[in-house]
Amino acid sequence: MSFGEFRNTENELYNFQTRVGVAGGIVMIAFLILLSRFFYLQVIKHDYYHTKAEDNRISVVPITPNRGNIIDRNGVVLARNYSAYTLEIAPGKVTDVEQVITELAGVIDIRPSDRNRFRRLMIEAKGADTLPIRTRLTDEEVAKFAANRYRFPGVEIRARLFRQYPFAERASHALGYIGRINNTDVDWLEDNGLEANYKGTDHIGKTGIEQSYETELHGSTGYEQVEVDAAGRGVRTLSRTPPTSGNNLILTLDMGLQDVVETAFGDRRGALIAIEPSTGGILAFVSKPGFDPNLFVDGIDPASWKELNESIDRPLNNRALTGVYPPGSTFKPYMALAALETGKRTPTQTIFDPGYFDFGGRRFRDDKVGGHGLVDMYKSIVVSCDTYYYNLGNDLGIDNISRFIGQFGLGSQTGIDVQGESTGVLPSQEWKMKRFRRPDQQKWYAGETISVAIGQGYNAYTPLQLALAISTLANNGVMYKPHLVKYIENVNTGERRMVEPEPVKTIPLKPENIEVIKHALAGVNTEGTAARAFVGATYTSGGKTGTAQVIAIKAGEKYVESRVAERHRDHALYIAFAPVESPKIALAVLVENGGFGASAAAPIARLVLDYYLLGKKPNKPAAADDKASDGD
């Protein structure tokens, strides 16, 4: 080994050790990079990642509260919940929904209507986790599916609470129904800041009481904090906030009375509202035909929807709340009261009725050919003399009429605790100005007042308004806001909160004038147009029949019922209250195309009063009284 070689080796070793030193330096730098990365993640961004880890770990599961029940004033349950199994598909976890349904049909009975309903749900309830393909599975079906479950990923059986309306069509327009939450509902929830409370809730009130008392019925959603693993399986419950059930609603409605009315209507179309005058509580709320609200709960199938929506009878139309009809002669008592209050007539003042009233070159006919002869106020109501009111209307003028009658709530919303009521039309010069565009249309003609005076012409009111008006009259001018809910009951504590009767106003009326009108209305039922309907009644009652024209009758032409197509026949109306001395009930009945009020509408009212005041329960539709067709 030469010196040079040794130097060379020494040199190489030195070089190598330099390289090792450099490598060590690089290692240091690399580890410092790692350390700063750890510092960044674990110190600077720790809060962020801590939250992320907690979000991973904790899943907040909403617990849906039980919806409150709806109960009538006597404790009869009108809407309740029951638990049942449903077969649900998670559209997000299934590639071909149609294919899965076809395969499911091999295991469980799935009808075409189920399929159609499901398709509709897919479109309406976007973003729902799972949607029901079948509801109310039998135990056998549950077992069958369970055995085949492995074949259907993304399909599951769930126990759910369902809304049930045990009386189906009965009171359907008052109760309304719930349905699956759609985009419009989501907007409503967001506008009201309620979306958090509806996590886990699939259904919401769509119409009627179910809609207007939604916030009372729903309750507050509970929450469960669950620790979940990466696969989403719950590992353990961390905390639980129980839900609070929705409140029960106890209605003013009397289901027995409601049943009497709906039976009395039979197949006829129409509406009836019965009100307790001293509180405004609604005793019966009928719009016929009704519909079965149970169909809507989990999405109505397209065939049933089509049938309901396209039926000529328009069963989904809430006639009591939204239908507007001319009041016909039921308008006359208010006209008479206006005459007394304004001093245009005294009770004993008479006119001579030749059977017609000529005005402005036009002849306004009375019903009775040859006229009623000498007519005072009492007789004008009892026999429903048109000529008396043609005359009176002309004397009062349209603005006096509308100013006075408007006080009874006709032509304005009543403020009832269900949504969507119509305003109706209380004609006046101002109304006509607003209603029409062309100046010649905007002008009020005196001849128009003549028609208005007997409840025809532009007059258009809802049955609810007619009922509220007679109720207010029966209550001597004190109007209570009509309402369907009497108590709100806390399910947990059993505590009941009463919905206080709300006096809207007191119409300044002279008691002696009210007495005159009430006396005449009682006369209608004892010796007048409704006397036949009230033969043998053991209580006192007041009423007024009315007939609303559906098609205009030319002057000088006599309306003959039998000659007119059924849908063009007049609407029959009747308003009543009883007993006369201290009214417990007031009502308005409308029978669409029923003909004369005395023959079609008054007999229904008789059944209602008999039941409500005497407890008599009929079991068949009220017979139309053909012989009671004298007068209207």
Place this chain on the structure above:
Amino acid sequence: MATDTFAEVMRRLIRRVAEPLDATLLAIIMSIVLLGMVTLYSASYENPARIVAQLANIGFAFIIMVVAAQIPPQLLMRLAPPLYLLGVVLLVGVALFGDIRNGARRWLSLGVTSIQPSELMKIAMPLMLAWYFHRRESVLRIYDYAIAVIILVIPVALIARQPDLGTALLVSAAGFYVIFLAGLSWKIILGGIVGGMASLPLLWGVLHDYQRKRILTLLDPSEDPLGAGYHIIQSTIAVGSGGIMGKGWLHGTQTHLEFIPERSTDFIFAVFSEEFGLIGNTLLLVLYMALIARGLMMAANAPTFFARLLAGAIILIFFTYAFVNMGMVSGILPVVGVPLPLVSYGGTALVTLFFGLGILMSMHRHRKLVQT
């Protein structure tokens, strides 16, 4: 006395066997292994059999290390060219007849069993290059580096073709360390780095879609949160949520609720990090640093050029594994299948590592022999 004599023989044998083992290195290794077992216990709580299996792996790997420490460098030198040639032949065999698994041709079926020849190359490559440089030690010329590069490129190209970019990079790193330690001129190294940077776009062009995706996913894991990004997102959350003190042993939620994928193997560092926090991470880094420092010192003091090169390369490969794994788990490097040395569950990796550390000890031991 027969027993006395037997005891005496045993004592001598143990002393002879233990003699080449480096006490400092061994102490550091055992500290890391202990931390690894503690972490694995938490990571595989749902599968306790893994603890037993890993203990068996460690025992076996330890024996391998002791045996490797006995191997004289001369024997390794003799083995280097045949091992390398065998590796290249097998890689060619893979290219021609290999089984395709998961879209890559990496495995060679040998009838009873299948082998992955690229694994062999991780050892054969530094061995071969160290052998070559040792032979040319006194007459090292610039073209020797060129030949070294050819020795390096042939198997790396074959592995990259399979395709297995991760292993190709690790094998070329192993080779590069030898070349670097052998004294490759700084100019060429700097030139290579600049050239490498410049050719990155070119490299991008030849990458497979899934390889590009891995790199893109690293840059923005949220691009693919349920697919390739999931690993990075969840492991980063685990590391970050650990904080300074960690969530405590057995209390990592990311770990125990199974949000961390591969948590007992490649991603075990996420478990460690979540439960022991920045303090634990610093401790682990210090232990690795100590191990590498001790290894580099042993390399620097090794008697022959071959021993120095091989020892230095082994310890730098060890560093590479540790760095790449922790970098991947903490989201600064792409996901490559590299275990955390001495910590991740898995027999093969442990045996390979302990074998390498045994060789390192052997290289160091024979210095003493030369001196005495």
